[in-house]
Amino acid sequence: MVDYVRAQERRTGWFLTIPALLVLALVFAYPILRAFWQSFFTINLGNQLTPAFNGLGNYIRMAQDGRFWNTLWNTTIFTVATVSLELVLGMGIALVLNQSFKGRGIVRTIAILPWALPTALIALAWTWIFNDQYGVVNDLLLRLGLISTGINWLGDPTLAMISVIIADVWKTTPFISILLLAGLQSIPGDLYEAQAIDGASPWQSFRQVTLPLLLPQIVIALLFRLAQAFGIFDLISVMTGGGPGGGTETVSLYIYSTVMRYLDFGYGAALVVVTFLLLVLVVAIATFFLNRSRKRASGAV
Amino acid sequence: MDKKLELVDLRKQFNAKVVPVKNVSLSVGSGEFLTLLGPSGCGKSTILRLIAGLEQPTSGQVLINGKDVSRLSPGDRNIAMVFQSYALYPHMTVRENIASGLKLRKTPSGEIQTRIQDVTDFLGLHDLMDRKPGQLSGGQRQRVAVARTLVRRPDVFLLDEPLSNLDALLREHVRAELKQLFGTQNTPVVYVTHDQTEAMTLSTRVAVLNNGYLQQLDAPERIYMEPANRFVAGFIGSPQMNFLQVPCESRRAIVGNHPIPLPRGANMPTEITLGIRPEHVHLAQSDHEPALDGQVFLIENLGMHNLVSVRIQGQGEPITVRAIVGIEHRLAIDSTVRLAFPPESIHWFDVSTGDRIQTASDSTSVVSPSVTPTSVTS
Secondary structure, rough: OHHHHHHHHHHHHHHHHHHHHHHHHHHHHHHHHHHHHOOEEOOOHHHHOOOOEEOOHHHHHOOOHHHHHHHHHHHHHHHHHHHHHHHHHHHHHHHHOOOOOOHHHHHHHHHHHHHHHHHHHHOOOOHHHHHOOOHHHHHHHHHOOOOOOOOOHOHHHHHHHHHHHHHHHHHHHHHHHHHHHHHHHOOHHHHHHHHHHOOEEEEEEEHHHHHHHHHHHHHHHHHHHHHHHOOOHHHHHHHHOOOOOOOOOHHHHHHHHHHHHHOOOHHHHHHHHHHHHHHHHHHHHHHHHHHHHHHHOOOOO | OOEEEEEEEEEEEEOOOOOOEEEEEEEEEEOOOOEEOOOOOOHHHHHHHHHHOOOOOOOOEEEEEEEEOOOOHHHHEEEEOOOOOOOOOOOOHHHHHEEEEEEHHOOHHHHHHHHHHHHHHHHHHHHHHHHHHHHHHHHHHHHHHHHHHHOOOEEEEEEOOOOOOOOHHHHHHHHHHHHHHHHOOOOOOEEEEEOOOHHHHHHEEEEEOOOOOOEEOOOOHHHHHHOEHHHHHHHHHOOOEEEEEEEEEEEEEOOHHHHHHEOOOOOOOOOOEEOOOOOOEEOOOOOOOOOOEEEEEEEOOOOEEEEEEEEOOOOOOEEEEEEEEEEOOOOOOOOOOEOOOOHHHHHOOOOOEEEEEOOOOOOOOOOOOOOOOOOOOO
């Protein structure tokens, strides 16, 4: 027998989704497809911005472009370092915030502040913190007698990378800790009591109960952060502008320069396409693990 | 070796106003099944958590096999507990769940295998061993939770309302199962419930609690037959016992227009509380039987009999008495009935303290630690 009610509901459902799908097509599908299309053309100042078909020319150029590989390497380092540091610190903070203590509400609010502030402001603040002459970091190190002359934090490629990583960790750790805190609060307390009665140490309980049951939230945090960190632009743009000497230039900054500064639209589109595909790949892998961990934590597998 | 759990003057105080457990002392021996029974907020769960070590007592001691464990962490007390929610680890299989406690205690794996085998044989869990809790029914989960405690071979079993998450039919079945199961363990069992049927059917002894005080600690039949005070009398038994506050005149209680002789234990009160269970009130067979006239105003069909509410006109306000009456008596609303109170079934309570007044039929040794202070402020 045909389920008329359900069929009717399904039709209404489609009807209601159409506006949203149209918007999505307009703001997502069209720009992405256009970037794909453009990436096969040469469009730059050399040909007066008149598109000239160039086949895979842009991609071949990319393979030989040392600056591209350098930015990809920088992006990877930045992503791996920030995401892993944020995950570990965020977990620690979440575990602390999950305890009951006096003034927990206030501490929770304070803990999320860095994430709530605009990135550009935070970047400016950290630029001053790491300033070689007036920065508070050098001042502290000098007073402690650990160094005799100020370190030029943002003037050295390695130190600059470390600086932007610290700034990003400071800004984004709260995001992860709030996400993990929500997960922690969904774990029933009597599981820990059962562990205590069985004689488990806190570390054993963490390994056997907290970690496996928190896996879905950890993977969600990873997913968000991987995508965000891979596309990092604002923080580094303000703090170092990608310098010194390309030491902190990420893929996003390079794409921005290619398109907005060198007005090389064709090559920029090719860079966008490759970055886009890489990101989709990473997110797909993370989603796969997310689904598996979710099922495992709920006991469905 | 005989196992034993003792609570000595155990008290838990959160602040000046919140004192869930007020100086409770009791002991549970090998093979004893003690139920902590009382309404919610009576302190029964707190006592269980104090025994487990999940809470620290404000004063008093918990002794297991004669050793003071009050300062030990839960893991060092060798106890096992079935939680109300079962507290099964959702990401572990049934086998891993059952083994988890033994693994944490570094039991040799051969020993773990043997013990799990024993328990699964005993509880018939073979087909479920590789499933996860999410794939089990409520009754199966409950059985896994029980298996997890049995496999530990603890010094004390603690069960916190383990049947409350099961539907009525299953509950009855599992109740019988639990009784058989823990009967074979020869280990003290402490069981917490607010359900008097569970308490009566499962226990060797019942501790009735109210307001943090131990009201009565006795065998189930004594709790029913000789309730230590008005609270116990009203809490145990369904439908609830009838309580009539009646005036007294020279060693007689006046019920309606009918004088009933007071027990010898009573010392010339002006008023007394008479208690009688609905199942003991019956329709007077003859005119010689002392009985009260009343009017039926409500009939509730309980299947095998009716619960009849009767309004009795006395000297003052009319009083209501409920009686269990066989369905063969075809009573109608507003019909007049004669209710007889067999003297041997009457319970007498002091009006002000609520304490039981001894009657001739009471067993001689009354151990009930009836602590019902007049002021419950501490």
